[in-house]
Amino acid sequence: MSAPLLSVEGVETYYGNIIALRGVDIAVNAGEIVTLIGANGAGKSTLMMTIFGSPRARSGKIIFDGRDITQMAPHDIARAGIAQSPEGRRIFARMSVYENLQMGASINGAAHFNEDLERVFTIFPRLKERAQQRGGTLSGGEQQMLAIARALMSRPRLLLLDEPSLGLAPLVVKLIFDTIRDLNKREGLTVFLVEQNAFHALKLADRAYVLVNGRVTLSGTGRELLARPEVRAAYLEGGH
């Protein structure tokens, strides 16, 4: 088997003196959807941010497509082909949807901008209707669509999604997850997904990791983990 697209090897991240990741190993192969689940404060978003270079890992290595990106600046990591839809969406509230998408194309500028714009408008037709509107006036679901669309504008080879279901209605969550699956199936987009919504995430994912207190405690295919009693007990009981 060829080397994974992204591999995280023994990464430790600190906030000051407080350790957040205690040696995490993760691999994402090209064309896969990999999800990372875990409780609040487990370090999921920290791992996401560490992959993106802010904060930087204090030890360990992050290899993307054969390149060591551990010490690279975030904007260089973006240029290397990783895009991120950050936690809490973080769209530019006062700028129009169109301008938000333009910011997403920052790294390749005007080159194939119109083409990419058409593409994301096909994926999220709702955004086309709202193109002139200010980002802050969109609904939560639309904002999430915009955050994903904005990340797609840079033509990434790996898409990092941090809690896309945060604060959204179940129907919208389903729509978002269907879109992710669709992107993966149709375009072969590699997705690394961080989620609290373990049930949906595990159903969607090819493979999954469970993060507890800054350590990966379990890994396997989505289906396997869905069936494990300890996963059910910790993340899935009482609902769905």
Next chain:
Amino acid sequence: MAAQQDHQRPDMARALVDAGFAALVTFGLSFPILALRTEQDMQNRLVVEQRWSWAIVAVVAVFCARLLAGLLSDWRARAVAIPGALIGVYGAHLALTVGPANGAGIVAFGLALLIGAFPLDARLRETPAAVAKPNVEGPDHSRLMSIAGIVALFVFPFVMLAWLGPQGSLKWINNYGVQILIYVMLGWGLNIVVGLAGLLDLGYVAFYAVGAYSYALLSTTYGLSFWICLPLAGVLAAFWGVILGFPVLRLRGDYLAIVTLAFGEIIRVVLINWSDFSNGYAGISSIPRVTFFGVPFTAADNGFAAMMGLEFTPIHRTIFLYFLILCLALLTNAVTLRLRALPIGRAWEALREDEIACRSLGVNTVNTKLTAFALGAMFGGFAGSFFAVRQNFVSPESFTFIESATILAIVVLGGMGSQIGVALAAVAMIGGTEILRELDFLKRIFGEGFDPAQYRMLIFGLAMVVMMIWKPRGLISSRTPSIFLKTKRAVAGALVREGQG
């Protein structure tokens, strides 16, 4: 839709009729109350005193106010225009009764507000209600008014000169024209840093000082001309902008404000204490005056007046300075507007909105911030070197914190990021200060010892508080996106939450 358009775009004829009617009513009321007044004379007899000018002023004022209310559809534009018109009428009254030199500037100040109100109105009209429909005429209308405004600015000194002669017009061209334009330029420069990039800078005056001292020192030490020093001053100020930018890269909000505040003070304190370099408190005097591209403004045979075949007066230099600062300010504006449409300008605005999102999209936030600091500082440096050539004297006292605060107040009052808003705020704040010196009628109310200029700060404080309650996002809080799918549309400020960038 057509009906709505009618409602939105008031027509001239109706407004005129309406205003004429209001003026008639005013005349009816003012004629017995204002125009005729009974007084007791020396023999205790009642005599009728006639004060027709009072009645005329009242009628004209009401007519103008009513006409403007009819012509401008947005109440915010009215709030700018109507005081402008009233100030103008008051000035005209002064000019006619006391003498032109006393009222002309007030008239000009009123007119400036009046002229500014029309593009403001056009901007505002495009915004909230019009979000859903394309607006074809709006931008054109606004552009027309901008051109009219610029033309008015270019003819202003000549009109004043023709009206009041070289002696009388000096005050108005210098104290109003040049002074206001300096602050318009500084406001626009700071607007890049604060309004667009969202980096709160309380030490902007430092770059103004760097520019001023650059020219002062380079010209007195090396005898370089203004035209060589001007770009050098800009470069040096930009360099100091980057120097300030580096340590504050990681700071935001209050922390950034404190460091920039300290930076402004450091520059000033260094200028005071490093006497060998800057001559300390005494400052640098006899800085070479501005020349007309090498031709001095003197009475000599090789002077500007002799060359042009004009009679020598010092006003030529003032008018040249006026055009110089006008061009510098317009340059600042043009560069800012252009940059807003380019990726770097968009990156500034995105940075103001959300830094983390910017980073995750591959924006180099370090470079983006540093360019904002450097460009803002560069325009501050230009303005500073203009300041030095105009005063031909600089000292650290001109660069105190209150200057930074004034410039920041102009940007905030104008509505962060809005060019026309900043210009109007500068006219109101700087012109307003000068106007306070002219309000002699207040002495009649409060007694001879009353000097309205003494209450400048109090009035500013009040104006700030009122503004923040009435219009917390500044005069113009709407924002026109720099890129459009089909038609241009502004984003209404009313929809923007506080603290949301």
